[in-house]
Amino acid sequence: MRSAFINELVAAAEINENIVLVVGDLGFGVIEPFAKRFPKRFFNAGVAEQNMMGLAAGLASEGFHVFVYSIANFPTFRCAEQIRNDVDYHNLPVTVVAVGGGMAYGNLGYSHHAVQDYALIRTMPNMLIAAPGDPMEVIACMRYLISNPQPSYLRIGKAGEPCIHAEIPEVSPGKWLTIREGYKGGVSYLTTGATLDLVHQLLNQRPDLKSYSLNSMPLWSMKTKAVQSQQVEKFEGVITVEDHLMDGGFGSWLLESITIRPELLARIKIKSLNAKVCGMVAKQSTMNMQGGLTVEFLCA
Amino acid sequence: MSTTQLLANRIRQNALKMVHRAKASHIGSALSITDILAVLYGEVMHFNPTDQHDKLRDRFILSKGHACVAVYSTLAEVGFIPKEQLDTYGEDFSWLMNHISHKVNGVEFSTGSLGHGLPFGVGKALAARTRGETWRTFVLLSDGEMDEGTNWEALMFAAHHKLTNLTAIIDYNKLQSIDSIANTLALEPFVDKLKAFGCEVHEIDGHSHELIADALTIISDEKPTVIVAHTIKGKGVSFMEKRIEWHYKNPNDEQLAIALAELELSHA
Structure with missing residues (x-):
C-alpha cells in the first residue's frame, strides 16, 4: 500500500505543481522517489507534528495540496487540534496520511496502534476518510483525492498487502x-x-x-x-x-x-x-x- | 500626531466601544497591540481592501485571536469591512465573533487556541518561498502564548529553512491570564532564547511607531525576524494599563466615557 501511495503521488506531482509532501521525520525507504524528484516540494518537518500540521495548513491556504505523511497516531492524535482548527475548520486541501493503520505496527506497542483514529477524524465535519483495503483501492483513493482536493485522511497499511480488486475500482464518497x-x-x-x-x-x-x-x-x-x-x-x-x-x-x-x-x-x-x-x-x-x-x- | 498615531487612536476608540456594547473580554490585550497594528496597516504592509485575495498582498495573522477587536477595528478603518459592521461584534451569528475569524473580509486565519498562528504563518512563508513570490508574512503573538511548544517548533523550522520573509511580532506586555509572565512561566532571558533559536531579533518599545516601523522594515538576509515588542497591557486608558482584570472586564458606561475622553485628549 505504501508503494502504491508514493507511486501515485509522484505521478500526480509530475503534472500538478501544487502537490507537496511534508513528512514528520518518517518514511525512510518510502518517500525517497518523491523527495528526489521534487526536492523543492518536499519538506521534512522533523519530529514536531503540531508545527507540521499547522504549516501544512498554511501551505494549503496558498493553493498547495499538501500530503502530510507519518505513522499511525503521530499525524492524527499528536496534532488533533491542528487538524480540527487549521485544516478542517478552514476547509483546506490537506491530506493526512497515516501508515500503519490498525495494528499494522502491532509489535511496536500501544504508541503505534491506530485503533481510535476513525473516531477522532470522523467527528470533523469536512474531513473525508479514505481507508483503502488493497493497493488498487489506494490508487483509486489517491486519484479521487488529487482530483478533489479537500481536508482528508488517508489510512494505509504497510507493505505487501495483496490486490483484491482485479482493476482499479471507481470510488466515490459513501459508495460501497x-x-x-x-x-x-x-x-x-x-x-x-x-x-x-x-x-x-x-x-x-x-x-x-x-x-x-x-x-x-x-x-x-x-x-x-x-x-x-x-x-x-x-x-x-x-x-x-x-x-x-x-x-x-x-x-x-x-x-x-x-x-x-x-x-x-x-x-x-x-x-x-x-x-x-x-x-x-x-x-x-x-x-x-x-x-x-x-x-x-x-x-x- | 502622525497618520499612524491617528489610526491607532481610532482603533482604540472603536475597540473600546465594541467590547462595551458586547460586554466582551480582552480589551487589555487589544489595546496592547494597537500601535503595532496601526503601523502594520498604516505604513508597512501591502494590501488591497477591494480584493482580500490579492496575490501580492502581505499576509497578516493574529495568533492571539482573543485580541480580535483591535484587528476588526483596523480592518474597518482601512476599508476591508464597513464600519457599521463593528456594531454587530459579539451578537448572535455575527461574522465578528469574539476570537478572530477568517469569515471576516481581510482576515487570513481564525485563531483562538494559542500556538496555531506561527506554524500556519510558517506554511505561508514557505509557500511564498517555494513559488518565488516576494510578499511577506507577519504573525502577531502574545507573550503568554510563547508557553506553547508549537511556537518553538515553528521558530526552529523557520530558522532552519531561512524563512527571511517571515516576521513574528511578540506582544510582550508581561501579563498572562491570571498572573504575570514572571510568576507563571518565565520567558527571560527571552531575547537570548529567540536568538539561540536562529532568529534575527529586534527588541523595541512596542508603542513607538517609529521603532515599530523600523523593526518591521528591516529584513535579514538569512534569518526569520522576531520583534520582541515591550508593551503595556491596556495601553492608552490610564485605569486599564498594567491591570490584569482588564483581560476579562468590560467597561461600564462611565468607564467607557472616561476612556474615550482620555483618548480624545491624547488625540488633541
Missing part, C-alpha cells in the same frame, strides 16, 4: 464497492481499510459462506451518512468489519447513519477490535485475532 456478489438480498460483509483482505480470505476459505456478499467502502465521512440507508436496505444483514475499536468506529458510524430508518438498525452487526487489545503487544495478525477478528467471530 462490490467485491463479491452473493445471494441477492442476503447478507453482506462491509469492510473499510485493511480488513478487506481478512474477510476476502475468510470467504475464500469457507464454502459455506458462499451466499455472502462482500462490499468495501474506502471513502466515507460525516457528509456521506445520508446515502447509507439505501445501500443497507438492499441486504437482509450487513456485517461491518474494521480493525478499530467499536467506540467511534466504522460500524458505529454506519449505525448512526441509518438511525433515520430505525427498522434497518437490527440488520447491522459490528465486528471490531475488542478494547482489551489496548496495551497488548504482538504482530498484526495476532493482535487482530486477540481483538476478535477471528474466523469464528466473523462468522458469528
Whole structure:
C-alpha cells in the first residue's frame, strides 16, 4: 500500500505543481522517489507534528495540496487540534496520511496502534476518510483525492498487502464497492481499510459462506451518512468489519447513519477490535485475532 | 500626531466601544497591540481592501485571536469591512465573533487556541518561498502564548529553512491570564532564547511607531525576524494599563466615557 501511495503521488506531482509532501521525520525507504524528484516540494518537518500540521495548513491556504505523511497516531492524535482548527475548520486541501493503520505496527506497542483514529477524524465535519483495503483501492483513493482536493485522511497499511480488486475500482464518497456478489438480498460483509483482505480470505476459505456478499467502502465521512440507508436496505444483514475499536468506529458510524430508518438498525452487526487489545503487544495478525477478528467471530 | 498615531487612536476608540456594547473580554490585550497594528496597516504592509485575495498582498495573522477587536477595528478603518459592521461584534451569528475569524473580509486565519498562528504563518512563508513570490508574512503573538511548544517548533523550522520573509511580532506586555509572565512561566532571558533559536531579533518599545516601523522594515538576509515588542497591557486608558482584570472586564458606561475622553485628549 505504501508503494502504491508514493507511486501515485509522484505521478500526480509530475503534472500538478501544487502537490507537496511534508513528512514528520518518517518514511525512510518510502518517500525517497518523491523527495528526489521534487526536492523543492518536499519538506521534512522533523519530529514536531503540531508545527507540521499547522504549516501544512498554511501551505494549503496558498493553493498547495499538501500530503502530510507519518505513522499511525503521530499525524492524527499528536496534532488533533491542528487538524480540527487549521485544516478542517478552514476547509483546506490537506491530506493526512497515516501508515500503519490498525495494528499494522502491532509489535511496536500501544504508541503505534491506530485503533481510535476513525473516531477522532470522523467527528470533523469536512474531513473525508479514505481507508483503502488493497493497493488498487489506494490508487483509486489517491486519484479521487488529487482530483478533489479537500481536508482528508488517508489510512494505509504497510507493505505487501495483496490486490483484491482485479482493476482499479471507481470510488466515490459513501459508495460501497462490490467485491463479491452473493445471494441477492442476503447478507453482506462491509469492510473499510485493511480488513478487506481478512474477510476476502475468510470467504475464500469457507464454502459455506458462499451466499455472502462482500462490499468495501474506502471513502466515507460525516457528509456521506445520508446515502447509507439505501445501500443497507438492499441486504437482509450487513456485517461491518474494521480493525478499530467499536467506540467511534466504522460500524458505529454506519449505525448512526441509518438511525433515520430505525427498522434497518437490527440488520447491522459490528465486528471490531475488542478494547482489551489496548496495551497488548504482538504482530498484526495476532493482535487482530486477540481483538476478535477471528474466523469464528466473523462468522458469528 | 502622525497618520499612524491617528489610526491607532481610532482603533482604540472603536475597540473600546465594541467590547462595551458586547460586554466582551480582552480589551487589555487589544489595546496592547494597537500601535503595532496601526503601523502594520498604516505604513508597512501591502494590501488591497477591494480584493482580500490579492496575490501580492502581505499576509497578516493574529495568533492571539482573543485580541480580535483591535484587528476588526483596523480592518474597518482601512476599508476591508464597513464600519457599521463593528456594531454587530459579539451578537448572535455575527461574522465578528469574539476570537478572530477568517469569515471576516481581510482576515487570513481564525485563531483562538494559542500556538496555531506561527506554524500556519510558517506554511505561508514557505509557500511564498517555494513559488518565488516576494510578499511577506507577519504573525502577531502574545507573550503568554510563547508557553506553547508549537511556537518553538515553528521558530526552529523557520530558522532552519531561512524563512527571511517571515516576521513574528511578540506582544510582550508581561501579563498572562491570571498572573504575570514572571510568576507563571518565565520567558527571560527571552531575547537570548529567540536568538539561540536562529532568529534575527529586534527588541523595541512596542508603542513607538517609529521603532515599530523600523523593526518591521528591516529584513535579514538569512534569518526569520522576531520583534520582541515591550508593551503595556491596556495601553492608552490610564485605569486599564498594567491591570490584569482588564483581560476579562468590560467597561461600564462611565468607564467607557472616561476612556474615550482620555483618548480624545491624547488625540488633541
